Amino acid sequence: MSTKEWTPSSWREKPIAQDVIYEDKAHLEKVLTKLRRLPPLVSPVEIDRLRSQLADVAAGKAFLLQGGDCAELFDDCSSDPIEHKLSLILLMSLIILHGSRLPVVRIARIAGQYAKPRSKPTEMVDFEVADDSIPGQTKVEKREILSFRGDNVNGYDKSDRNPDPERLLGAYFHSTATLNYIRTLLLSGFADLHKPLDWSFSHVRSPEIHKAFSAVIESLQDSLDFMKVATGAVGGGERGGIETVDLFTSHEALLLEYEEALTRSDEGSTTRSFSPPSSKASTPAVSRSVSQVRVGSNSESAYPHSPVRPPKSPSLANSLANSFSDIRLESAKSQKKEKWYNTSAHFIWIGDRTRQLDGAHVEYFRGIANPIGIKTGPSMKPEEIVRILDIVNPDRIPGKVTLIGRYGAEKVDQFLPAHIDAVKATDHVVVWQCDAMHGNTKSSQTDPSLKTRHFVDVITEITKSMAIHREKGTILGGVHLELTGEVNEEGYSVTECIGGSMELQDKDLSFNYRTHCDPRLNFEQGLDVAFLLADHLRS
Ligand code: PEP
Ligand code: MN
Numbered sequence: 001m002s003t004k005e006w007t008p009s010s011w012r013e014k015p016i017a018q019d020v021i022y023e024d025k026a027h028l029e030k031v032l033t034k035l036r037r038l039p040p041l042v043s044p045v046e047i048d049r050l051r052s053q054l055a056d057v058a059a060g061k062a063f064l065l066q067g068g069d070c071a072e073l074f075d076d077c078s079s080d081p082i083e084h085k086l087s088l089i090l091l092m093s094l095i096i097l098h099g100s101r102l103p104v105v106r107i108a109r110i111a112g113q114y115a116k117p118r119s120k121p122t123e124m125v126d127f128e129v130a131d132d133s134i135p136g137q138t139k140v141e142k143r144e145i146l147s148f149r150g151d152n153v154n155g156y157d158k159s160d161r162n163p164d165p166e167r168l169l170g171a172y173f174h175s176t177a178t179l180n181y182i183r184t185l186l187l188s189g190f191a192d193l194h195k196p197l198d199w200s201f202s203h204v205r206s207p208e209i210h211k212a213f214s215a216v217i218e219s220l221q222d223s224l225d226f227m228k229v230a231t232g233a234v235g236g237g238e239r240g241g242i243e244t245v246d247l248f249t250s251h252e253a254l255l256l257e258y259e260e261a262l263t264r265s266d267e268g269s270t271t272r273s274f275s276p277p278s279s280k281a282s283t284p285a286v287s288r289s290v291s292q293v294r295v296g297s298n299s300e301s302a303y304p305h306s307p308v309r310p311p312k313s314p315s316l317a318n319s320l321a322n323s324f325s326d327i328r329l330e331s332a333k334s335q336k337k338e339k340w341y342n343t344s345a346h347f348i349w350i351g352d353r354t355r356q357l358d359g360a361h362v363e364y365f366r367g368i369a370n371p372i373g374i375k376t377g378p379s380m381k382p383e384e385i386v387r388i389l390d391i392v393n394p395d396r397i398p399g400k401v402t403l404i405g406r407y408g409a410e411k412v413d414q415f416l417p418a419h420i421d422a423v424k425a426t427d428h429v430v431v432w433q434c435d436a437m438h439g440n441t442k443s444s445q446t447d448p449s450l451k452t453r454h455f456v457d458v459i460t461e462i463t464k465s466m467a468i469h470r471e472k473g474t475i476l477g478g479v480h481l482e483l484t485g486e487v488n489e490e491g492y493s494v495t496e497c498i499g500g501s502m503e504l505q506d507k508d509l510s511f512n513y514r515t516h517c518d519p520r521l522n523f524e525q526g527l528d529v530a531f532l533l534a535d536h537l538r539s
Helices: 025-037 044-058 079-100 166-187 207-222 224-231 256-261 316-322 325-335 360-365 382-392 412-424 455-472 506-512 523-538
Strands: 063-068 104-109 122-130 138-146 248-252 263-265 340-342 347-350 372-376 401-405 431-435 441-443 451-453 476-482
Touching (some): 044 063, 079 207, 347 401, 372 382, 451 455
Parallel strands (some): 063 104
């Protein structure tokens, strides 16, 4: 385990997986300098609130629903797609809440889920080129090009695959606009629990789903019990009025240059500003933010979760320490532990391909105060889970770590039990979440170039995980799904996954297959999962 001092840039000294190589380093540095100046997207207060809600999930007092696109595109930053995604997550959460009688913590893969890890850095594609032997004619040539790494790296278009640093700024501004619209919708009563049938539900054609959902809503609206759960305290925390709900943002923190630039210190906890990370990796973190201005006249911190900084007293000990910068660092640390927040999202996770114990991503994650996710799959050894938990959560903070299992319906029995046993043998308390998508990806039989997932595999992995946890005396705290409420111009849902109550067939996939990355559950399939989950959580 690394014992060296953590800084927002200490990951740069570690080997990095899935790296993006930029040709124009000066351009990259210019972009990062700009990003370091831009304001945070989310605040420590919100981040801490999510962490405390996740502590409730770990204790079995709430259920975690996390979902959204595999890869967001900059073009998704538009009112309709955002409203559709929000509606689906809100509707699903109501159905789950109704069945389980547990508050639902909602985290969307949204407002920053752009970067993608890839199994191969390049791919072979058909390119149309001029045919020199026949003037005016073209021919198709096979070419090896860089893989699409997400809209914040390069373009999906085959001729736009060189990584462009400017896209990092694009990611920031599209995330900001998306988040701004989500906040606007929620503050304007979009999530008003009195009118959930307005949430873009009208395009759902299945009368059975309409009936089932109407029944849920009627029962919910009649239920005083529900009001208490939806609005009241879990572990003493406030959840806002019934007009609105909490919704948190998340993404895979893959591009560490970007994440570093949005990592901000809470040193200025008595002010409204954050300290951006220094561009120099070697600068001691604690020497920053000395001249921040206090907002307000009383001595209360503007951030209720952060203690007011102690005054700098000119004691003898301090004067001596001032002559040695390292000692000064230690002395300041003992007064107050500085916290660093990733302010690009409330929750970020480490992917299955970047969780090497001595790698750059784990190094970055070990220093931030956000709640984090770690993908765990068949390639994760049980002892590795324990070591990674020791590294990223040395203080055993409840709600800090969510283990996002993605084993596949066929392998979950084989691997999850040993992972549970390994964690149970420690004093770590985690949120156990089931990502029922990434171990269940298959090729379409009618068109092998299309990736798909079978609804039955998704449900099987979730129900098997629940049963395994029950047997082990632990709790499946939540699910992690790739889904979208997106519809085409005629109002039809996407056709990327097979099965569900609409009985989508393999041959139907090409009808409205829209994803540029992994296949997502569509609106109806998302509701189907929620109804099944509600049933299981009730029993
Ligand atoms: C993802 O969540 O889109 C992803 C790439 O997952 P994993 O790291 O589990 O493969
Ligand atoms: Mn994916």
